[in-house]
Amino acid sequence: MISPAITRLIEALRCLPGVGPKSAQRMVFYLLQHAREQAKLLASSLDYAASNVTHCNRCRTFSERDICLLCNNPNRDQSLLCIVETPIDMLVLEQTGTYRGYYFVLMGKLSPLDGIGPEEIGINQLLERLEKEPIKEVVLATNPTVEGDTTAHYIAEKCKAVNISCTRIARGVPLGSELEYLDSRTLTQAFTHRALLAEACD
Amino acid sequence: MISPAITRLIEALRCLPGVGPKSAQRMVFYLLQHAREQAKLLASSLDYAASNVTHCNRCRTFSERDICLLCNNPNRDQSLLCIVETPIDMLVLEQTGTYRGYYFVLMGKLSPLDGIGPEEIGINQLLERLEKEPIKEVVLATNPTVEGDTTAHYIAEKCKAVNISCTRIARGVPLGSELEYLDSRTLTQAFTHRALLAEACD
Numbered sequence: 001m002i003s004p005a006i007t008r009l010i011e012a013l014r015c016l017p018g019v020g021p022k023s024a025q026r027m028v029f030y031l032l033q034h035a036r037e038q039a040k041l042l043a044s045s046l047d048y049a050a051s052n053v054t055h056c057n058r059c060r061t062f063s064e065r066d067i068c069l070l071c072n073n074p075n076r077d078q079s080l081l082c083i084v085e086t087p088i089d090m091l092v093l094e095q096t097g098t099y100r101g102y103y104f105v106l107m108g109k110l111s112p113l114d115g116i117g118p119e120e121i122g123i124n125q126l127l128e129r130l131e132k133e134p135i136k137e138v139v140l141a142t143n144p145t146v147e148g149d150t151t152a153h154y155i156a157e158k159c160k161a162v163n164i165s166c167t168r169i170a171r172g173v174p175l176g177s178e179l180e181y182l183d184s185r186t187l188t189q190a191f192t193h194r195a196l197l198a199e200a201c202d
Numbered sequence: 203m204i205s206p207a208i209t210r211l212i213e214a215l216r217c218l219p220g221v222g223p224k225s226a227q228r229m230v231f232y233l234l235q236h237a238r239e240q241a242k243l244l245a246s247s248l249d250y251a252a253s254n255v256t257h258c259n260r261c262r263t264f265s266e267r268d269i270c271l272l273c274n275n276p277n278r279d280q281s282l283l284c285i286v287e288t289p290i291d292m293l294v295l296e297q298t299g300t301y302r303g304y305y306f307v308l309m310g311k312l313s314p315l316d317g318i319g320p321e322e323i324g325i326n327q328l329l330e331r332l333e334k335e336p337i338k339e340v341v342l343a344t345n346p347t348v349e350g351d352t353t354a355h356y357i358a359e360k361c362k363a364v365n366i367s368c369t370r371i372a373r374g375v376p377l378g379s380e381l382e383y384l385d386s387r388t389l390t391q392a393f394t395h396r397a398l399l400a401e402a403c404d
Binding site: 031032091 | 227290
């Protein structure tokens with residue numbers, strides 16, 4: 001009994017992650033009542049991105065150009081290559097502002113049960129880069145999960161074969177967390193990889 | 203350093219209520235990676251609704267036609283008119299499936315400090331309907347807030363003047379709630395309007 005345009009829009013909004021029927025309703029009525037111009041702008045940005053964003057030919061991240069802005073930036077450190085699973089991982093690492101090298105985005109992780117092997121995550125393309133570019137260190141920033149670790153080990157072997165150093169991001173207790181709420185595997189890792197703060201003299 | 207199309211889309215998504223920078227990021231990468239077709243559909247539904255949905259000439263709810271589907275339905279009870287503040291209130295009442303009459307949507311509530319008087323909430327249009335249509339009962343379903351109550355009382359006076367019955371939706375403890383967590387004003391109302399379950403014989 002409500003407007004078909006509204007019903008369709010409520011349904012369509014549910015493609016957004018974390019948006020259920022109630023929040024979709026709330027969004028539609030909010031947009032119609034208070035933010036029509038922004039809604040139109042959102043519609044055009046959405047259509048443009050969905051139609052034009054493909055992958056960077058060099059690092060495989062999302063980009064609307066053949067080579068993304070980051071790969072095109074000559075001021076980054078050519079000797080460093082950071083490997084991440086997804087473009088959003090690359091984005092959050094960039095937001096830390098600590099890394100100055102280039103990236104390679106796997107667009108997934110090794111997962112034989114799902115039919116995702118080395119080819120799907122672009123290992124051949126990665127090996128080509130390791131051969132051609134003056135890379136001295138590969139930083140493995142895949143997720144600290146079973147599949148992320150498997151992928152990291154696989155790539156570490158490949159680096160070893162071509163004699164390039166390979167590091168893995170540190171695992172331990174996240175900043176601001178409380179030990180009480182951390183899982184025991186994280187705590188075990190934090191203990192195992194503990195760092196020396198003061199050494200006793202003999 | 204990320205694609206301008208992606209930056210624009212992250213920014214545009216923030217017009218949605220409840221969507222902050224982190225969830226906007228997550229939405230964009232999810233759509234690009236897993237749901238491009240749905241994203242395009244969402245873009246077109248959004249643009250269509252923002253451009254074509256106006257107000258029903260009879261009940262003032264959102265509608266892309268001059269008269270909305272509900273007002274056009276001859277099978278509803280002509281003797282009942284329910285008054286709500288917003289189209290979403292009308293929608294949630296419809297979803298209960300208990301009401302069979304027509305609606306009038308104020309598109310707001312009386313709020314003199316914000317410059318919202320009787321004209322802005324369509325009182326003249328409402329009075330016209332009360333005169334012309336065979337309405338026997340007006341159900342006031344404005345929110346149980348100070349402004350919603352003020353609006354309800356104002357309309358109740360108007361109904362009295364034209365000799366039409368006027369009721370207000372019940373206030374009390376919401377179903378499934380726990381008394382422990384309810385505010386004292388709600389509990390006071392629930393006590394004041396308590397209903398008789400068994401009467402003692404003399």
